[in-house]
Amino acid sequence: MSNEEKLIKRSNINNASIDAWKQEGKKIIGTICCHVPEEIIHAAGALPVRLRATGCTEDSSAEVWMSAFSCSFARSCLEFLMDGTYDYMDGLVGSDGCLMAGRIYDNWRYAGKDKIEGKDYYLQQMGVPRMLKDTTLPFYQRELEDMKKGLEAFTGNEITEEKLQASVDLYNETRSLIRDLYELRKSDNPVITGEESLRMTMAAMTMPKEEYNTLMKGFLEEAKTKEPIKNKRARLMIIGSALDDPEYIKVIEDQGGLVVTDATCYGSRYLWEPVEVDDTGVMASLTKSYLSRPTCPRMTNLHDELHDFILKAVEDYKVDGVIYIRMKYCEIWGGESVFFEDKFKAANIPMITLEREEIMTSSGQLAVRAGAFIEMIEGGEK
Amino acid sequence: MAEKFDLFKDISDSADAAVNYVGQKHPENLWMFDIQKVYWNEVHNAKALGKKLIYMGACVPMELLYAFDCTPMLLDMLPTRLCTTPELAAKYIDIAEEHVAASMCGIDKVDLGTVLSGDIPEKPDAFIYSTVPCDSSRVAYPAIDKHLGVPSYCMDIPYRKDETGYKYIADQNKEIITFLEDLTGTKLNMDKLKEVMEISDKTMILMKKIADLRKNHPCPLPGALLFLNQLIPAMAGHPEMLKCMEAQYAVAKHIVDHKMGAVKKENFRVLWLQNMLWCNLSALHYMEKTYGAIVVMEAFGYQETDLFNGSTDIDEICYISAKKALALPMIHGSSGPVEDYLHLVDDAMEAYDIDVAMYVGHVGCKHCWAAEKILKDMVQDKYGVPMMSLDVDAVDIRYKNNDEMVAVFKDFFDTLIENKKE
Numbered sequence A: 001m002s003n004e005e006k007l008i009k010r011s012n013i014n015n016a017s018i019d020a021w022k023q024e025g026k027k028i029i030g031t032i033c034c035h036v037p038e039e040i041i042h043a044a045g046a047l048p049v050r051l052r053a054t055g056c057t058e059d060s061s062a063e064v065w066m067s068a069f070s071c072s073f074a075r076s077c078l079e080f081l082m083d084g085t086y087d088y089m090d091g092l093v094g095s096d097g098c099l100m101a102g103r104i105y106d107n108w109r110y111a112g113k114d115k116i117e118g119k120d121y122y123l124q125q126m127g128v129p130r131m132l133k134d135t136t137l138p139f140y141q142r143e144l145e146d147m148k149k150g151l152e153a154f155t156g157n158e159i160t161e162e163k164l165q166a167s168v169d170l171y172n173e174t175r176s177l178i179r180d181l182y183e184l185r186k187s188d189n190p191v192i193t194g195e196e197s198l199r200m201t202m203a204a205m206t207m208p209k210e211e212y213n214t215l216m217k218g219f220l221e222e223a224k225t226k227e228p229i230k231n232k233r234a235r236l237m238i239i240g241s242a243l244d245d246p247e248y249i250k251v252i253e254d255q256g257g258l259v260v261t262d263a264t265c266y267g268s269r270y271l272w273e274p275v276e277v278d279d280t281g282v283m284a285s286l287t288k289s290y291l292s293r294p295t296c297p298r299m300t301n302l303h304d305e306l307h308d309f310i311l312k313a314v315e316d317y318k319v320d321g322v323i324y325i326r327m328k329y330c331e332i333w334g335g336e337s338v339f340f341e342d343k344f345k346a347a348n349i350p351m352i353t354l355e356r357e358e359i360m361t362s363s364g365q366l367a368v369r370a371g372a373f374i375e376m377i378e379g380g381e382k
Numbered sequence B: 001m002a003e004k005f006d007l008f009k010d011i012s013d014s015a016d017a018a019v020n021y022v023g024q025k026h027p028e029n030l031w032m033f034d035i036q037k038v039y040w041n042e043v044h045n046a047k048a049l050g051k052k053l054i055y056m057g058a059c060v061p062m063e064l065l066y067a068f069d070c071t072p073m074l075l076d077m078l079p080t081r082l083c084t085t086p087e088l089a090a091k092y093i094d095i096a097e098e099h100v101a102a103s104m105c106g107i108d109k110v111d112l113g114t115v116l117s118g119d120i121p122e123k124p125d126a127f128i129y130s131t132v133p134c135d136s137s138r139v140a141y142p143a144i145d146k147h148l149g150v151p152s153y154c155m156d157i158p159y160r161k162d163e164t165g166y167k168y169i170a171d172q173n174k175e176i177i178t179f180l181e182d183l184t185g186t187k188l189n190m191d192k193l194k195e196v197m198e199i200s201d202k203t204m205i206l207m208k209k210i211a212d213l214r215k216n217h218p219c220p221l222p223g224a225l226l227f228l229n230q231l232i233p234a235m236a237g238h239p240e241m242l243k244c245m246e247a248q249y250a251v252a253k254h255i256v257d258h259k260m261g262a263v264k265k266e267n268f269r270v271l272w273l274q275n276m277l278w279c280n281l282s283a284l285h286y287m288e289k290t291y292g293a294i295v296v297m298e299a300f301g302y303q304e305t306d307l308f309n310g311s312t313d314i315d316e317i318c319y320i321s322a323k324k325a326l327a328l329p330m331i332h333g334s335s336g337p338v339e340d341y342l343h344l345v346d347d348a349m350e351a352y353d354i355d356v357a358m359y360v361g362h363v364g365c366k367h368c369w370a371a372e373k374i375l376k377d378m379v380q381d382k383y384g385v386p387m388m389s390l391d392v393d394a395v396d397i398r399y400k401n402n403d404e405m406v407a408v409f410k411d412f413f414d415t416l417i418e419n420k421k422e
Helices: A003-009 A016-023 A038-043 A060-066 A072-082 A099-111 A136-155 A161-184 A194-203 A209-223 A246-254 A282-292 A303-316 A337-346 A363-378 B007-025 B027-045 B062-067 B077-082 B086-097 B106-117 B135-148 B163-184 B190-213 B224-235 B239-257 B282-291 B314-327 B329-335 B338-351 B372-383 B402-421
Strands: A028-031 A047-050 A091-095 A122-126 A234-240 A257-263 A321-327 A351-356 B053-056 B071-074 B126-130 B152-155 B268-272 B293-298 B356-362 B387-392
Touching: A003 A194, A003 A209, A016 A028, A016 A047, A028 A038, A038 A047, A038 A136, A038 A161, A060 A072, A060 A099, A060 B372, A072 A099, A091 A099, A099 A122, A099 B338, A099 B372, A122 A136, A136 A282, A136 B163, A161 A194, A161 A209, A161 A282, A194 A209, A194 A246, A194 A257, A234 A303, A234 A363, A246 A257, A246 A363, A257 A303, A257 A363, A303 A337, A321 A363, A337 B135, A351 A363, B007 B027, B027 B071, B027 B077, B027 B224, B027 B239, B053 B062, B062 B071, B062 B163, B062 B190, B062 B224, B071 B224, B077 B086, B077 B106, B077 B224, B086 B106, B106 B135, B126 B135, B126 B163, B135 B152, B152 B163, B163 B314, B190 B224, B190 B239, B224 B239, B224 B293, B268 B282, B268 B338, B282 B293, B282 B402, B293 B338, B314 B329, B329 B338, B338 B372, B356 B372, B372 B387, B387 B402
Parallel strands: A028 A047, A028 A091, A091 A122, A234 A257, A234 A321, A321 A351, B053 B071, B053 B126, B126 B152, B268 B293, B268 B356, B356 B387
Antiparallel strands: none
């Protein structure tokens, strides 16, 4: 089996790496959203697994708890917690990325009482500032210190400065490898599709980084001899709400587009900017890094940084058009257009806005709209 | 040439007209309308009077703004006021939807739409806001900030409601003082602040006393007055707010003393669990008149807040203001940990001898809807009280009109009456 195939297989929420980890009697901690530094969980000897709902086809149990007015991504994550998909987890660290993310955590504590109460199960909800300023950094660091203490008590493993530094180094290597993966996509004829790339970044969320890094290095070697993809009609970038469904990208790519980059939290925004440890210490450096990286428009004063990242990617990856995906009821990304519409117009970037639900029931409609967008790009219309 | 539409003037004029009308027809009720007249007159005339007009979001310490002799305008006062003129609210919602997702909260869409519309001829002198209450406001407020381009300050409001959270806000309150000093070119006048804090404390004490009077059987005041009290966070420290609460307290006390109630026969004591139905208060009148069902309390208005108690220590004042900010039920009760919301409802259920709970939920408050089952389970399991749920748009009557709402209320209360018979 090639490294690529191994990575693709490990992009499943339940996979061989998870099984092996559990068989060793080690703990797995779920995380919600982008502001839970996995390095701290790793340094405690546990495996962090980022919560997602890839492949969810039914969310009615979660809808009872979260209502039909909730974001279907959040609802589907709760569904997977409830239906046993994540029964391998020994705990959950939430962060209030958005209010829906907060409610996954809240509802799980009630809906999942049978699986939590009386068990050795770790629960923590972090409050993450929504601004980057002098006042907010010490607050966030304190939240991370609380998380460190909680995980030390739960796992029985002390998180020393050295261990944390080693975790940061490991994760920085993952970041570097993911950037290398994206580097491949800058080529005029890349060797991987957007669908495959998403599977590969998601694999990093459901397996030990040590193993991931080895497989990814192997894949990057294999990629040198891989057949380039040709005959694609438009180079596309995806921006917007959480997108953890490679099939969604496949529908777009089946219409003749090639997704060459993205600004989504399961793609490039997962692990990208390296954590630079300075003389303030590892924890303080993690704090700065996680709060300042432009990951999600939840940060009220980092819109420009996020747009700069997108605009630079458009240039670097020779993007012909941007697909802006709004998850229904995701207000954070749903309103982001008000901040970037003028900039994107000025940059003359063709863009299409699509509304998405986690359970893909309208692939035909998506195919038609994606096809029309690609035709429009080919025709040179803006 | 037609005069350009001035939204603040329009609201101010309509508040004047309401006062004139009520003054002639029902002078005993003037106190309910005077407060709105004063508020909107001040907003409209701020610039002409040489005052700094400051747009505001939730959690900003109102007392500080009054101490600096500024005129605050809480942005969410716009949608709650404009929704009584549905076509005007619709106009601003439609403008906002040209730029943001239609699912965004109608309150924030009106806020954003009014600012983008150009119907407010002059910009404010500053904008002070915060990162609460919800994801919609986290889009609308920074977008308004960007559009206005005036001096601004944004507070980050924490998820946690504890000493760490209070101190976090207190530190930012101090930054607001510096911001206001820079904006106004004056130092904080402690004598003025003391005076404002005293009024604020008196207002809060009266609010609690009125809330206590509502515990009486029958409840002395109609549900709609709970909605008027929503002005308190917008005008805490303003003498007219105190006057309004004094009048409300006097009416409530009189009714209780005479063993009367807001309705002839009180059949159902209702706890209102979610946002106020600003666009259709007549639905409450219908419940009262048809079923003797009175909203005795609402979860978002049920609050006991800290008092300044004559403090002159600025650190302590900033800290108390922080505690007050995190006590705002709509703010933290709904957008913090679900237990905050749950406890607000639990306390009100306990204190007000409730026999019916109504979750008439604003569709914009998705995070509240995502807590509705947890609330319902508690209300039904702990108190054995039925709870109805209905989705509405609190400021956009186009989503569900009065007839549609009333039809659901009718079914609900008819069923309760049938069940009582059985």
